[in-house]
Structures are given as structure tokens and as C-alpha cells.
Amino acid sequence: MNRKIREILKGKLLVAAVLILSAAAGSICSASERKEGEEVSIITAVDLRSAVAFASDGGHEAVLSDYTGDDATLFLAESAGEGAVYLKNRSTGLYLAPENNSPESGVRAEERAFTGEDAQKWIFESLPDGHFVVASKLGTVLDLAGSGTDEGTAVLLCSRNGGLNQEWDLIRNGEIPSGAELERGTNITGAVPSGRYIITSGLDDHLMLCTEEGPKDGSGLEIADSSAKGIRIFQIAEQEDGTCSILAEDADGLSLDVLDASAEPGAVLQLRSYDGTIGQRWEIIPAEEFGYYQIRSGLGTVLDVYKERKVSGTKVGMFSPTGGRNQIWRLFRIG
8 A cells, every 4th residue: 555545544534533523522412512502492391382481470480381482482591511501581581590599399490680500500401202301400300380281380390200291392492393383282191082183202202103105005104203294193083892993084984904913023004994803903001101102902012113213204013012112102182
């Protein structure tokens, strides 16, 4: 190998090493550091469309408000060092903090003048389902009282419990929350009555169960984002035997169906004309994680996202229950 070729290769290896180190550095940055200098709205994962704001009645408490994209629901993430940020409300110019800077669980979140204390420092922690925990440097986390989504619901600081009421989306000003974009409807956390539903993956609430392209006999199912063209609204109807049917809306009676009524792991999930056979009978069972469900066929297998891939267009099939996040789902009732 001549000297010129060795120099070229050496240069390429140096560039590759720099790129690898840069990628590694990016991967260990906290979510808070990635948000520094941005203005964000804090959207509850309970309905994916209501935001943290300060009370408009003259009080200083943080409350839930319908997201409108205005200044009241907008916070500037200012660097606080060590991966934390201060959250300055654009409307009031005041900072998010626990009531009286208290580290106790159950206190209200409120707005306060800037002091730079740890009580005003926040860390955004990424979660596997695409949401965030908004954690105070004092140890508590933002919590939505009672998981309610009504206007004026109290925003608290509480000990971690892993619930949806402690999970949040962070969106830039002007962006449309995913729950509002598709009129996602009301989050269901208990019994599932008959009705029209959007069904989202436990891997990422922004990816919905969807038919591939056109709804026709034999169409497959996938998880997809809001740009997908397939049908994403399903009619769930309770049956007398305690199971339910799940039909794609406006698809001429096409039902979720396990191909050939196969109980084998890896069986194909498809649409087929409804006939009520065992491959079209479903149970929607509350998962261990609050607010999520397992969708189990009469054959004992469950809806499963292929290889736990959080990518729009990933196929959904049938597999034996494993307890993985790729086998749990959220339900949002439309209308």
C-alpha cells in the first residue's frame, strides 16, 4: 500500500472516529439538555392534548388547560446546569416550582419569581413509550391530580408512581398535539364499552393501529403515524359471550381476523368479512400498567408489534403473551 493511499485511509478513519464520538456524546445528553433554549408546552399523556398553564383567575397555581398554542401554555427551557432547566412561562414571566419550594409529595405546582433554587430546576426524562417524566431536582415529579383532564385540574408534585398521570409530551410552540390532530377522543382506563376507538401502541402513543393502505379483504395491520392513509378508527362491539368484535370503520364489515384461525405464534393479523368465528372474537383485558390493555384473540394469542419496532409502518401480528410493551395498547373513544 503506497503512502498516498495510507494517508487517505487514515483521514477517513479519523473522520469516522469523530462521527462516532459525536454520536456517542449526543446519546448521553439528557432530554433536558436537548430542550435547552426551546419554548415548549407540557401536554399530559392522559389525553395527549391538554397542557400545563397557570390559573387565569389571579391565582398562582399550575392547572391543566385546553391547549391553544398561546403564551399561557408556553415555557422557555433555560439552562440550569447539570442537565436541568428552569421553566419560564411566557405569559407571566414567572417560573414553575413546587408550592413554597416544598419537597413534599402532594403539593401544588405554582409560579414563582426566579431564585435559582433547586426547587425551580427540572429534568426531562425520556420514557420507553415516547413520553417524558418532568422531575423536580427536589425528587418529586409533575403529576395530574386524579388523572383528570377537565379545564382547571390541579397539577401537583408527587412521588413517582409510574402512572400515565405522571407522563407528559413536550411540544414546540405552534405544533399540534397528537391527540388534538386526529380528534383522538377520550382516553379509556376502565371497562371498554361499545363504540368507535383509536388504538395506540404501548411502544409509542403517537403510533396507532392502522390498516395497510386500502381496506380490503386480506389487508394487513400495522402501527402508523398520522401521515398514514389506512383506516385508524375501529368499531368495538360487545358480544353476548363477553367477547367483542373489532371492525375497521367504513370498511364494509371487515373485521380483525387471525388468518386461518391459527393459534401459532407469528400468525397473520388481517381484515376479513365478519362471521363471528373464533379468529374474530376478542377480549380487551386491562394490562398490569394502568391505562393499557392487552387485546387477546379467542385463540389465546395477542396483538403484537413486530420485534418491538417503534417505526411507522411496522406490522402487527399475533403472538403468545410475553408482557412486553409491544403487546399493550391504549384506547381512545371517539364521540
